[in-house]
Amino acid sequence: MSTKTHRNRGASAVTAGRRFALVPALAIACTLALASVAADAAGRGGAAPHGDYTRHTERTRTANGHERHDEVTNARGKTATRDAAVVNDRAAGTRTRDVTATGPNGKTATREDVTTRTGNGYTRDSTVTLPDGRTATRDATVTRNHEDGTRTKEVVATGPNGGTRAVVDERQRTDDGFTRSTDVTRANGSSLSRDVTVSRDPETHTVSKDVTVDREAAPKP
DSSP, rough: OOEEETTOHHHHHHHHHHHHHHHHHHHHHHHHHOOOOOSSSTTTGGOOOOSSSSEEEEEEETTEEEEEEEEEEESSSSSEEEEEEEETTTTTTEEEEEEEOOOOOSOEEEEEEEEEEEEEEEEEEEEEEETTTOEEEEEEEEEEEETTTTEEEEEEEEOOTTEEEEEEHHHHHHHTTTEEEEEEEEETTTTTEEEEEEEOOOOOEEEEEEEEEEEEEOOOO
16 A cells, blocks of 8 residues: 655645654554653653652762763652663763663663764664563664765664564655665564655745555465
8 A cells, every 4th residue: 555645735635644654653652662661650760659749859970971860759759760870981882771660659760872983973772671571672773874875774672571673764865855765574474665765946935745655465365
């Protein structure tokens, strides 16, 4: 199945295509964010919890990074905490981020991100350990080619139940804009491909965007 939309003819259709392409990425991100969700009041990416609460945050700069402690107490007197430590090693070209989140129920989850600089980009390996001991991983590799104007990102994410998703995203600069292709392979064998072409006309101040989305259903058992 293939759909093609033009920005000037249907912005809503373009948005829909983008949402379909982002569904796997969002699912992966939610899995890896479980460590923060375990401390609901202290997490949500910094958003405030529901109802009345108090929050205390401490951020301390260290010799090679920083540490942060968040503590939230809700109206019932229950407390959730989140401790994060970031360590930068410039000689090795690495940045390590460790997070421990403890929810009001006392359950704890952890997350570790290790980002390593490479000659033409970086790698980032993430591991989440859930309160029940299961783990989820996400390995990303980003490469840039300044000569031909391309940026490629490859991601493999494995959920706590063993299902794996793979994403390959490539963006290339053109004379009047850029192209971007995204291929997603899900754990059940289904796949999605999304191709985007953007061009700009400086004389007419016009931006055109074409999107093509193709989906393949999972193989029948």
